[in-house]
Amino acid sequence: MLRYVLRRLAISAVTVAGLVLVTFIVVRILPGDAAAARLGPEASQADIDALRAQLRLDDSLPKQLLDYTTGLLKGDLGPAVSTGRPVSDELFDRLPATIELAFAGLVIALLIGFPWGLLAAARPGRVGDVSGRLFAVLGSSMAPIWLGLLLIFGFYSTWHLFPGPVGRLAIGTLPPPEVTGTYVFDSLLAGDFGLAWQSIQYLALPALTLGLGASAAVFKMVRSAVLHTADSGFVRTARAYGVPGREVLLRDQLRNAMLQVLTAIGLVFGFLLGGNIIVERLFNWPGMGRVAYDALGSNDLGLLQGYALIIGTIYILLNLVVDLVYGVIDPRVRLGGSNS
Amino acid sequence: MSTIDAGATAGTRAWPGTLLRRPFLLVGLTIVGILLVLGLVGPFLVDDPSARVAEPFLAPSGSHWFGTDSFGRDIFARCVNAIWLDLAIGVSVAVLAMIIGSAIGVIAGYLGGLVDDVIMRCVDILMAFPGFVLAMILLVSIGESLPKLAIALAIAQVAPFVRLVRAKVLSERELDYVAAARVSGARWPRVAFRHLLPNSIRPAAVQLTLVCGYSILNVSGLAYLGVGIHPPTAEWGVMVSEGAANMLTGQWWTAFFPGLLIAITVMALHFIGDDLGGDRA
Helix, strand or coil, rough: HHHHHHHHHHHHHHHHHHHHHHHHHHHCCCCCHHHHHHHCCCCCCHHHHHHHHHCHHHHHHHHHHHHHHHHCCCCCCEEEECCCHHHHHHHHHHHHHHHHHHHHHHHHHHHHHHHHHHHHCCCCCCCCHHHHHHHHHHHHHHHCHHHHHHHHHHHHHHHEEEEEECCCCCCCCCCCCCCCCCHHHHHCCCCCCCHHHHHHHHHHHHHHHHHHHHHHHHHHHHHHHHHHHHHHHHHHHHHHHHCHHHHHHCCCCCCCCHHHHHHHHHHHHHHHCCHHHHHHHHCCCHHHHHHHHHHHHHCHHHHHHHHHHHHHHHHHHHHHHHHHHHHHHHHHHHHHHHCC | CHHHHHHHHHHHHHHHHHHHCHHHHHHHHHHHHHHHHHHHHHHHHCCCCEEEEECCCCCCCCCCCCCCCCEEEEEHHHHHHHHHHHHHHHHHHHHHHHHHHHHHHHHHHHHHHHHHHHHHHHHHHHCCCHHHHHHHHHHHCCCCCCCHHHHHHHHHHHHHHHHHHHHHHHCCCCHHHHHHHHHHHHHHEEEEHHHHHHHHHHHHHHHHHHHHHHHHHHHHHHHHHHCCCCCCCCCHHHHHHHHHHHHHCCCCCCHHHHHHHHHHHHHHHHHHHHHCCCCCC
């Protein structure tokens, strides 16, 4: 087991290092000047030169890379030229909002996709299966903005069931005292149930926009993982012994499919964390994606680089955790891992 | 003679029959076919996409099927004119990603060893980004234009092609025909690209339609963030973004119809891809 863990850790470390290198290459080496891009076409050469000096873009590339990496090891992602604050502050301040949204999206995706996928796999070709597959195709065919706009139009503009896209709380409402940075949780901790309810209402539509798209992916993965186990010997044996179909499905098939489902959940959560720039902009949700969007508008490449790096690292860490849990649950994985 | 005739008839009759038994494929192909025809013929039949033909914000009616936008442009005309652009981007991104990805996948799978390790680590790194974020950063960094948009989106989609083709090559390379090619004196590029690639490309070809759909979605997402294609170009994603603000003030049709076309197109591509991938009803 130790060898398996070490091996997975080493692979993740290499991938993160590669991630640092790739974001560095994309921002600093590809044709295009970060300083000129930031200042726009009308900037004078003197201004560009001054910014280049401030960002130390005139140093040799290996020195820049070395400085950047040593900074990273100290948790320093460099300065965000558009705001004047450190990139790490800009992004980590907003991390709780992004996590709250992504987590709510994941819960919705699981609530819809999981039972439906199980139902579809239990009776392939029947109503539950065909409707689920249509739903999955539809869910992955809608542009996230479009889905969000439809939800806003229906639930806010027409039926007034949920608040409009103005962020995490009504304008003018004070947020709860900060503990975790997630408003729902923090207001519960403070004992303010009214505020918690309000946070949930403001969270509902953006989370639904993210969650509906992701539920299609969850449905597909649960369905195919459970269906895959239907052909295996243990299912046939259990059935031959006369164990009722439902019991085989829930006790044997689901348990064996859980590994793939777990991987799927990790991937979907990573996707929700990274894929929410659009949703955050649409709903004025002040998360990391919103920072990235503002950085796009002001051409702050350093901030974008930091964003990509953090999203990528979170994604790699999620995969690492999933792989390790995998190893704990399934002895075949860790044994196979140490053989190769 | 009679046996050949019988065979030929059976062959031609089998076609519509097969299609009818594969309703998803049939629906998908029909939609894409209609879009292609409409995309080619349509621009000659509808208004100029940039002309202000009527009052702003007219609701859908007999004379303006999809209504008019904030400038009084006919949304139906703009949607029809956009078909060609959107399909062209989708297809070129998918083909580009497939060419690059398959070539890398064949090399990784056939050569194996260190080359394979290095390539697959790079693929892991590529897959650590959501494709959308990677394309966005690439575009901002290298500057914007239509070809660059296609290249950035293609790079973001290369990884699945590498994986699919490599996996197939790993099993194909053990077969006799590969050994035969090698024994006959072919060097590795010839074995890899002339013999292995044609036999390992099928899974990638299935992925092609799906990536085509993702790319259309990604273009629309990028347009909403102000990257890639900009107004006043008639493109579905751009039109949805332009109409986004109108959704709150009640003019739902400005964003609804272009978004609906995106959804229908991507759905049709999914139907085709899922069917070819063996996931049948």
